[in-house]
Amino acid sequence: MIRTIAGRHNESVKLAQKLQKKKHRRDKGLFVCEGLDLLEAAIQAGESPVEVLVRDDLLDRLPPELLEEAEEDELDIGVCSAEVLEHASGLGGAADVVALFELIEWSLADLPLEAGVCVYLSGVGDPGNVGTIIRSAVAFGAVGVVCSPGTADPFGPKALRAGMGAQFFTRVMVEVSPSDLVAKIEADERRGVVRPTVVCADPAAEMSSSGLAVDGPVVLVMGAEREGPAEIPGPVLRVAIPQVGLDSLNVAMAATVLLYELSRPERGKPRGGLLA
Numbered sequence: 001m002i003r004t005i006a007g008r009h010n011e012s013v014k015l016a017q018k019l020q021k022k023k024h025r026r027d028k029g030l031f032v033c034e035g036l037d038l039l040e041a042a043i044q045a046g047e048s049p050v051e052v053l054v055r056d057d058l059l060d061r062l063p064p065e066l067l068e069e070a071e072e073d074e075l076d077i078g079v080c081s082a083e084v085l086e087h088a089s090g091l092g093g094a095a096d097v098v099a100l101f102e103l104i105e106w107s108l109a110d111l112p113l114e115a116g117v118c119v120y121l122s123g124v125g126d127p128g129n130v131g132t133i134i135r136s137a138v139a140f141g142a143v144g145v146v147c148s149p150g151t152a153d154p155f156g157p158k159a160l161r162a163g164m165g166a167q168f169f170t171r172v173m174v175e176v177s178p179s180d181l182v183a184k185i186e187a188d189e190r191r192g193v194v195r196p197t198v199v200c201a202d203p204a205a206e207m208s209s210s211g212l213a214v215d216g217p218v219v220l221v222m223g224a225e226r227e228g229p230a231e232i233p234g235p236v237l238r239v240a241i242p243q244v245g246l247d248s249l250n251v252a253m254a255a256t257v258l259l260y261e262l263s264r265p266e267r268g269k270p271r272g273g274l275l276a
């Protein structure tokens with residue numbers, strides 16, 4: 001159904017406002033995706049929204065399949081004025097589309113650690129960095145991104161914008177403790193699965209990432225820039241990225257460099273981590 005939303009007190013507008021906060025996203029099992037470009041990325045990845053709010057002058061720019069679903073009463077599209085849509089969005093007056101999606105639920109059981117490089121984010125609190133790392137993980141074919149408790153919500157609006165919709169293209173898990181991750185590694189190993197090398201980014205490490213030569217799968221651990229990552233039980237290979245002068249790489253830039261190093265063909269790494 002395509003309907004006109006007349007005011008900011010509409011229930012769909014109020015729900016979109018609430019979903020700006022993590023608590024409501026978890027309670028409702030929904031998240032908001034803001035911007036036509038992110039909506040198109042979701043459609044490309046095969047994900048369908050449960051509801052769409054669109055500015056009244058942009059209705060005809062929605063993907064044709066969504067308009068067809070609305071005409072067949074399979075999707076609710078709310079047409080809003082710029083003022084009303086501003087109240088539904090965290091982008092304010094820059095909003096053009098606000099789409100509601102069901103939270104994408106992955107578990108560690110869905111994560112094929114043996115298939116390549118997996119990223120573990122330990123206490124990375126900035127949502128922009130989280131989104132950028134997920135975007136880099138998709139670019140370099142990582143098999144998934146795992147977020148610890150205390151890491152920013154990868155499905156928050158800022159993380160989604162920074163990721164440019166990359167969250168739709170790879171496995172993203174949340175609230176996974178280091179001990180849970182290690183338990184997964186050990187359980188896989190007992191089943192005969194190749195144990196991944198745990199590589200931890202550490203500016204104080206003596207080993208340089210330029211000399212990084214790891215055969216087989218890898219779990220790349222990235223931590224908060226000041227505190228560093230939590231301790232990961234078991235053997236860990238610590239590496240530093242060589243820099244000239246000021247230590248100027250933030251965690252997202254460092255993760256991108258290391259993902260590139262680990263995915264280079266001469267390292268012998270598989271690059272097929274994207275979802276089918």
